[in-house]
Amino acid sequence: MTTLILVPAPLDFGCEAQAPITDVLPLATLQIASSITHWIAENAKSCRAVIKRIGEHMPLAAPLQQHIITELPREVHKKGDHAGAFDAKPFLQEAIKKAVASGVQSIGLISEAGMPAVADPGSSIVRAAHALSLSVQPLVGPSSLLLALAASGQNGQNFAFVGYLPIDAAERMQRIRALEAVAKKTGQTQLFIEVPHRNTALWQALLASLQPSTYLSFASGLSLPNAQIRSATVADWKHRAAPDAGLPCVMAVGV
Amino acid sequence: MTTLILVPAPLDFGCEAQAPITDVLPLATLQIASSITHWIAENAKSCRAVIKRIGEHMPLAAPLQQHIITELPREVHKKGDHAGAFDAKPFLQEAIKKAVASGVQSIGLISEAGMPAVADPGSSIVRAAHALSLSVQPLVGPSSLLLALAASGQNGQNFAFVGYLPIDAAERMQRIRALEAVAKKTGQTQLFIEVPHRNTALWQALLASLQPSTYLSFASGLSLPNAQIRSATVADWKHRAAPDAGLPCVMAVGV
Numbered sequence: 349m350t351t352l353i354l355v356p357a358p359l360d361f362g363c364e365a366q367a368p369i370t371d372v373l374p375l376a377t378l379q380i381a382s383s384i385t386h387w388i389a390e391n392a393k394s395c396r397a398v399i400k401r402i403g404e405h406m407p408l409a410a411p412l413q414q415h416i417i418t419e420l421p422r423e424v425h426k427k428g429d430h431a432g433a434f435d436a437k438p439f440l441q442e443a444i445k446k447a448v449a450s451g452v453q454s455i456g457l458i459s460e461a462g463m464p465a466v467a468d469p470g471s472s473i474v475r476a477a478h479a480l481s482l483s484v485q486p487l488v489g490p491s492s493l494l495l496a497l498a499a500s501g502q503n504g505q506n507f508a509f510v511g512y513l514p515i516d517a518a519e520r521m522q523r524i525r526a527l528e529a530v531a532k533k534t535g536q537t538q539l540f541i542e543v544p545h546r547n548t549a550l551w552q553a554l555l556a557s558l559q560p561s562t563y564l565s566f567a568s569g570l571s572l573p574n575a576q577i578r579s580a581t582v583a584d585w586k587h588r589a590a591p592d593a594g595l596p597c598v599m600a601v602g603v
Numbered sequence: 604m605t606t607l608i609l610v611p612a613p614l615d616f617g618c619e620a621q622a623p624i625t626d627v628l629p630l631a632t633l634q635i636a637s638s639i640t641h642w643i644a645e646n647a648k649s650c651r652a653v654i655k656r657i658g659e660h661m662p663l664a665a666p667l668q669q670h671i672i673t674e675l676p677r678e679v680h681k682k683g684d685h686a687g688a689f690d691a692k693p694f695l696q697e698a699i700k701k702a703v704a705s706g707v708q709s710i711g712l713i714s715e716a717g718m719p720a721v722a723d724p725g726s727s728i729v730r731a732a733h734a735l736s737l738s739v740q741p742l743v744g745p746s747s748l749l750l751a752l753a754a755s756g757q758n759g760q761n762f763a764f765v766g767y768l769p770i771d772a773a774e775r776m777q778r779i780r781a782l783e784a785v786a787k788k789t790g791q792t793q794l795f796i797e798v799p800h801r802n803t804a805l806w807q808a809l810l811a812s813l814q815p816s817t818y819l820s821f822a823s824g825l826s827l828p829n830a831q832i833r834s835a836t837v838a839d840w841k842h843r844a845a846p847d848a849g850l851p852c853v854m855a856v857g858v
Contacts, residue, residue, distance in 0.1 A: 370631075371743075372743045376626035429758070463749055463753045465752075465756075465759045468760075471758060474756035478756050478834040478835060486751075486753045488826055494748070497721055498719060498720045499739045501726055501727075502730070503685060504725075505723075506764065508762065571743055577740075578733070580733060580734075
């Protein structure tokens with residue numbers, strides 16, 4: 349039986365300084381990942397970089413240049429896994445055909461950072477794997493969402509991750525208030541992410557829109573030496589320096 | 604400055620067969636955890652078991668019997684971190700006082716399985732750490748929620764974890780339908796957990812309450828050799844054997 353293996357990637361994608369991959373991927377993950385030669389990747393270049401780093405600690409099943417890496421189509425990146433017209437089933441079947449022709453029983457799914465298919469594309473491939481009765485094996489590795497949530501001091505027994513907030517200022521404010529209302533009503537922590545160049549604008553919008561008693565948490569550089577993890581009420585944040593916002597970050601709003 | 608270190612535990616708590624801890628905790632996690640001698644734990648016995656397993660691979664900063672382990676009070680287990688009258692600040696200050704008296708700068712927070720403060724008690728301690736201006740450092744390790752979500756093939760760009768569903772049959776059915784309605788309206792995957800002896804009843808209630816087109820996923824034994832990971836529409840599930848439900852599991856409902 350063919351297996352789709354979900355391979356987590358380090359969180360230092362695009363960062364200047366990188367720690368050894370053994371710092372964030374446990375031994376079983378490294379061993380199983382080093383046996384994979386056929387991949388479906390968010391991005392082929394970053395996939396190759398991870399394979400290379402694994403190869404520094406484990407013998408690879410094949411030299412890097414012999415790995416077969418198929419990129420997820422642009423459409424999935426743009427519209428998400430389950431919204432557009434992308435049909436993951438024939439896409440995965442084609443990848444399986446190539447793998448089986450090489451006598452290989454496993455295909456790796458990998459994104460640029462963290463767990464594939466979580467806050468990243470790939471879930472349509474996993475769904476197709478179940479539909480084709482493949483075995484699905486998720487490997488242990490880092491997830492910025494989970495690290496941020498655990499470190500936030502906010503409710504971790506009821507939480508939601510809602511992706512990116514709107515860019516338009518009025519829509520963003522409306523969305524922030526809607527998330528706060530859910531948190532106040534149900535106690536559910538609301539996590540979201542932002543790209544570095546919009547962090548400051550989002551932070552200002554959060555301080556301007558949220559009620560003083562609401563908790564607001566910020567985490568960037570998770571699993572890295574320059575990690576910034578802060579959590580306080582909005583009232584407290586107004587007396588403090590805003591977090592340094594040069595890196596991808598996870599934010600959380602809650603009661 | 605004192606640091607509160609969030610130490611993930613393996614997911615095989617209470618399981619008969621256990622894999623080496625190096626399979627699920629990366630090197631940096633093992634190294635940092637092996638330096639900790641003062642702990643706040645969900646359960647002292649399972650905390651000792653994890654320390655012992657770490658000690659098989661890394662020299663411990665102190666022999667196991669010299670570790671100071673403070674259990675979270677019963678109230679937090681029963682009522683949750685932010686609901687009852689538990690005041691985490693003096694509790695943490697007392698633990699810090701003991702640690703500092705021993706010349707120690709770090710306190711570990713650990714639960715029985717997976718990430719502390721995520722689907723487990725501990726977030727009040729993390730919140731108190733921020734209030735006391737401690738540094739908070741989450742270490743990379745396994746999380747059954749994230750592994751289950753990634754492997755479900757359901758939307759991982761918008762998801763919620765809602766804890767346990769009600770035990771009462773009528774309330775449970777109402778809650779299942781409410782979760783399905785949120786998933787249908789917003790595309791947000793709804794994750795929840797159950798204890799082994801209620802898995803079968805919950806599964807039957809899910810099949811009886813959900814619409815045929817709704818996706819329903821089941822994962823147990825994550826990170827273990829006997830992992831069961833299945834995902835299909837409710838219509839498909841009705842023609843299949845129910846998953847073997849003897850282990851703690853994560854379920855997900857979505858579109």
